[in-house]
Amino acid sequence: MTLPLVYHPIYSELDLPPAHRYPISKYRRLYQYLQDTLNIEQHPAIRLFQPEPISVDEIKALHDPDYIDALFSNALPAAKMRRIGFPWSEQLITRTCMSSGGTKLTVDLAHQYGLSIHLSGGYHHAHKDFGSGFCLVNDLALAAKHALTLPGVDTVMIIDCDVHHGDGTATILADEPNVITFSVHCEKNFPARKPDSTLDLALPINTTTEEYLNAFEGLLPLALAQYQPDLVIYDAGVDIHQDDELGYFNVCVEGIYQRDHLVLSRCREAGIPVAAVVGGGYRHDHQLLVNLHAQLIYSAMNILELG
Template identity: 35%
Template structure:
């Protein structure tokens, strides 16, 4: 069964000016239900997280500023959001949805969080619409609870996973792999275990060649027993922020290759959806839904 984390708070906790691109979360779920890819029993609404789980990843002083709504105006501007209790709750529930997704991935081979991919949040900062790093929190949860001993984070959002790289810079059990636009946000890059910076305008052929040349070798060398995949669709040529030139079919081929690597090696994978900022919401929803369709084809 394809399990997907979704909650209305993913959209309706955001300031009004930020809701339009995030309507995709509701539209993705509705489209997958319409197609019969999922049923109502596939969707689960995540709860809250205990602070001790958050503090496995984020520094206590930073978390307390979020929790108490005392983050400085400058630091709030860095996140892109005015801070509110509902916004913090949203981030907590997204992180819980990713942790719950790990348990479903152990059971079914794969699970999704329709949101997540908050990879710009570092151990003591928020940035780029990310306050808490959902996949980093989940990875540390797995390690602490001895559910995993070796983790690979595959970040194929168009933006470098700088927060994830910083969080795991001294953690040998987590290998961070990021393919991203070299001349795109964040303009100060952290050092992942493997970074592949891409020039503006890279299209399907070059992108897929680089992925196919690198990912199997990384998996073979690191031998992960769990994989996190950030499947951003801001790599599309239609994306107003991405600066790359992938087609929808190229993006689908990317997802298929990642999922085939996980499935053939019997490695459970949790997927968070990441960015997508094409002006036409249909382009975003179609590309994201292709990720689910491809997973359903390979795993079920």
Template identity: 35%
Template sequence: MLKIAWTSEYCHPLPANHRFPMEKYELIPDQLLHEGTIASANIFHPEPLDERHILTTHDAGYWQKLRTLSLTRSEERRTGFPLSASLVRRERIIAQGTIDCALFALQYGVSMNIAGGTHHAFTNRGEGFCLLNDIALAANYLLINELASKILVVDLDVHQGNGTAEIFQITESVFTFSMHGAKNYPYQKQKSDLDIELADRTGDDEYLTILKSNLPRILNSFEPDFIFFQSGVDVLATDKLGRLGLSINGCRERDRYVLEICKTNEVPVVAVMGGGYSPEIRQIIEAHANTFREAQELFF
């Protein structure tokens, strides 16, 4: 069964003029349920992550600032969010959701978090709408509990997974692979194990050729026993922050390829949704929904 993490607390209330499209977290499950891709039994509702797990990945001093809502004004601006207790709780729930998804993926081959992909959160700071790094937290959970020994992060959001790269910069058991816009945020990149920088307006054919020539090579050389897939849809040509040129069909082919290679190689995979900022919300929902459709079709 495809298990999907979702809770109404993903839809954290923000000022009406905030550019981050939080409404997608309500609309994605509604669409999937309406069309019959999933049923209510596919959805589970995670609880907030315990702080002992947070401290496996994030500095105690940084967590103390989040817990007590005492980020400096500069630190808060860097996150892009007005800091609040409900926002910190939301981030803890997202992170627990990705850990729970990892456990379900070990059982069913794949699991998905309707939120997640908070790859700009560093060991000691938040950035770019990310306070806690759910991928890193879940990867460390698997490693600490000896549920996986070699983890591959496939980050295909249009923005480099800079926080994930920093967290695992000296961790040989985690391989970080990021394909992202060369001229896009973050403007000061970190060093992943493999970074591929893409020119503005890179389209379907070139993008998929690059992905298909690199991902099998990584699997063959690193031999992961678990994969986290950051499946941001801000690679779309319509995305107002993306600067790449993928069509919705190209993005769907990207997702199918990644999920199919995981299934073929019998490597459990968790997909997290990442970014998506097209002006028309229907384009964001359709692109994200395709990721779930492909997972359901390929695995079940």
């Protein structure tokens, strides 16, 4: 068995103001941690892949072309850039295109290998004609539309377990009957307005590990059985953790592992390929996020019996 991992060093190459809330270094730190602990560059069962940037034309096929033109040329009004949450730079645009290309590649690898993981991705707050919440373009929606072009893929399900509702994904794909959006999130968290996904599991503030897993395990098998997706895109955000600074849940590290294992094992039992992205997680000390995101890789390795 082989576990493909997708990564590019550019993911952490973005100059941000001091004390900026976005943990930009976590991607580099996660890659280095996996190399230190698993020797991923020489591991016999892990293959590393480096993406190409997604094309502007492909982005414009999903997003409003006027928005993308203004975004890429630094012509967005200041208020719209503030809504995104990043200062504009060429570096930001380059990184965004590369990360979206990484999620697209992860879908291709999942289709080929059955399971793949992107060490970035999950920019689910980007809407058709505006960005929001550190998200410029919606890599999950882009990847889902791409997945529908692959042989044997007629239905895609996006299982979004980031603590924040996948509002941009829900609105962009609202009229796409072949993509099922399934958001598991905190009901009293960002964004304030939560449009309907195909399926929404909204949980209260301070939801515990046991409550989270019981609720999710009760719905996931039914969702997979009802919609029978040919491929799943899984956003494994770790901002459900009890110490996350933007989360408001009370889920422990073991709970994150069990959630990831639940998604990957259920899909594997059903023969459904999974393209997973690491999603959100917010701590001022970026290193504290690394072990949380690593739970996804540990779960995948155990399911594939890679040791």
